[in-house]
Amino acid sequence: MTDEFDDDIILSELPDDELVEQIFDDLYDGLAEEIAEGTQILLDRGWSATKVLEEALVAGMTIVGVDFRDGILFVPEVLLAANAMKAGMAILKPILAETGAKPVGKIVVGTVKGDIHDIGKNLVGMMMEGAGFEVIDLGINVPAETYIEAIESNGANILGMSALLTTTMPYMKVVIDTMIEKGIRKDYIVLVGGAPLNEEFCEAIGADAYCRDAATAVDVARELLARAVHRN
Ligand code: B1M
Helix, strand or coil, X not given: XXXXXXXXCCHHHCCHHHHHHHHHHHHHCCCHHHHHHHHHHHHHCCXXXXXXXXXXXXXXXXXXXXXXXXXXXXXXXXXXXXXXHXXXXXXXXXXXXXXXXXXXXXXXXXXXXCCCXXXXXXXXXXXXHHCCEEEEECCCCECHHHHHHHHHHHCCCEEEEECCCCCCCCHHHHHHHHHHHCCCHHHCEEEEECCCCCHHHHHHHCCXXXXXXXXXXXXXXXXXXXXXXXXX
16 A cells, blocks of 8 residues: 655754745645644744745745746636635734734725735735734725725824736725825825835825835835824
């Protein structure tokens, strides 16, 4: 009888570099349990949550993205990879969101209408919580009215919008224009992010800042909030 488990890899026995390679493979194959296990092992070995996130999970997802673009992977496979990534993020979340301080500000986040990518937006939410912000997460496919209702009813200081598609990023301008029409644009800091965006786009749509990643979003939010407080 052949033992089908002969080839099983024991994640905890791999050195760090091989474990990270294995995490890339497991993410690619959408293996949520293995991703959760690998994430926990790296943390137990003293890796910081940010290091695990950047060097294992985000780096692995980048490989998935390249093969998705090149037509090697398709939507169902990428969805599995995204779910596996979320299993790792669920372990990191309490660590990234750990804070004893009272909220330094309130941010409403959401992925714009027409767009269902939420991994980057979720990361921004986690890092913001970790930095002491109160986060109101509106989820995906968010229309302008919902963003505006949420910032007003929650007394938020910041609106953070995410878009991953070149076809949905222009919707950010619709939201900002609606805020202008309502005369409330200047009452809020508007941050935008997502892989296809850049500084020029941010400027063109009238947002306050483009955040290339979640850590930048935290730094920029802190800085602009401090400036706004000093102005008032
Ligand atoms: Co999509 N997809 N996808 N997808 N997908 C991309 C974005 C794409 C670049 C893949 C590719 O071709 N290489 C491509 C877009 C091309 C383009 O527009 N130019 C694409 C496409 C085409 C599509 C579909 C149209 C495919 C189809 O159906 N034919 C479809 C669209 C669905 C829709 O939204 N209406 C689609 C669907 C999907 C899945 C559902 C399968 C899945 C999403 C699952 C989910 O999110 N729950 C998916 C995925 C996973 C991806 C890739 C592979 C990975 C995205 C991701 O999670 N990255 C992606 C390829 C890629 O980006 N490499 C791709 C990891 C994440 C941590 O990074 O989201 O960039 P990111 O977030 C970063 C920063 O950008 C920034 O901080 C984050 C953390 O550092 N940031 C912010 C993001 N939002 C921010 C907001 C802020 C601040 C910073 O506010 C303050």
